[in-house]
Amino acid sequence: MFATGSKEGTSLTARAALMIFAKTLAFACNFAIPLLLVRRLAQNDFGIYKQIFLFVETAMLILPLGFPLSAYYFLPRDEERRGHVVFNLLLFSLTVGCLAALMLFLQPALLASLFNNAELTGYAPLIGLIILLWILSALLEVIVVAHQETRLATLLIIAAQFTKAILFLAAVVWFSSVKAILYAAIIHGALQTTLLLFYVRSRFVNFWRGFEWPVMRAQLSYALPLGIAGVIFGLQWSLDNYFVSYRFGAADYAIYAVGCFQLPLMAILTDAVASVMIPRSSALQKSDARREIIVLTTNMMRKVSAIYLPLYVFLLVAGREFILVLFTSQYIRSWPIFAVNITLIPLCILASACDPVMRAFAEHRYFLLKARIITLSVLVLALWYGTQRFGMLGAITIAIGINVVERLIVTLKVKRHLGVTGGDLPLFKDMGKLLVAAILAGLGASAARLLLAGSPAWVVLFVCGGIFLFIYLAAIPLLGILKDEEHQMIRRVAAEWLPFKSWEAKSAER
Structure with a gap:
């Protein structure tokens, strides 16, 4: 099905550009989904839809424990055991996905308790199946990029998101129900998982016949400290949404969710840059080329700043009109939340710079874990107090403030480790x-x-x-x-x- 690909000799900028192009088109394909949903669904139903996919996205971020990202570290380094690495990725993702699906099947009331919304109980089995299929299918992009087939990854990302958009839009237009959207998500996950199996079989012949515990142990040793930090980051990233959803209900949560709309847009560039920066930083770290990592990182920061900084300033100026045009006057209450939340846009410059370096230097993975445990503890207490007294605007302000503190801590750590000095300011x-x-x-x-x-x-x-x-x-x-x-x-x-x-x-x- 897939032609055998060779490693691409394209530059970091070219690879990043391809990934950004792919994810921008992917975003464009999905851009119409929430715009149509706010017009076809009642505000309460839109809030339920956002609650469901908040849970799905949180599960996808937390359950794999960062294990799939070990592909970026091991596939470029160990050519002889690539089949073992890929098999371990599939095995781990299948295991955690099945456990999640089983839990929701046996305990459907868990969702009602989590969101304070009894309507979610009836959707629990479908949500479990979505989580299983989406966790598995998410490996497709990771493995293709780690195998350094950026052009193929570009095509797959575009095709996947185009298919998802068509399925979701068809469900909304024809049925205008939350359940129809869930069935569309299941079909999308099944198609992507099938494509994943075709790809790994064509690239890693007989990969399922070789399991080596030392390879699995090495992947776990690398991934779990970073993965647990990722779990904490996932909670930190979405915890304010859970507090708001539980305290204010689905209809008001719809307002809050619209205020956080720009997050997928930022993820496009951040994920695309990370997918090419992590393997390159890892290769440079292997040869102890710290100066080259500094130059590489600052060059990438310069490029993403050319997009993030003007985007942030423009949304500060015209964000209110942005909300009105995209989501109608029904969601104008989202504007103050949106104005605070877009502070994450310039913070993504630091994320694009620091996260690949922290993953390349595996010896520092415990630092990130410790930092996030502390910030998560502070966040829980602050949200518990602030959401009651200051409402939804207080919740988003607290969440962004904690994020700023964590980014500054990680940036200082990376600066010290790479040896960045005042002489590097011209960069x-x-x-x-x-x-x-x-x-x-x-x-x-x-x-x-x-x-x-x-x-x-x-x-x-x-x-x-x-x-x-x-x-x-x-x-x-x-x-x-x-x-x-x-x-x-x-x-x-x-x-x-x-x-x-x-x-x-x-x-x-x-």
């Missing part, structure tokens, strides 16, 4: 310039927003977006942010795609 100068460009663009968009007061939300969003983009793109070359090779690349693209420039170049040749 970060372009990020400061990008922030200046974003602020200038934000000021221009703010002025336009004031002039358009009283206009329809979509007009304000469109005009402000156009002005912001124009000023930002104009400021980048004026501030000297572009490198020589980037100038040359832009000229090549312009010569190829702009008719006037292409005609001018041909005339010069004559």
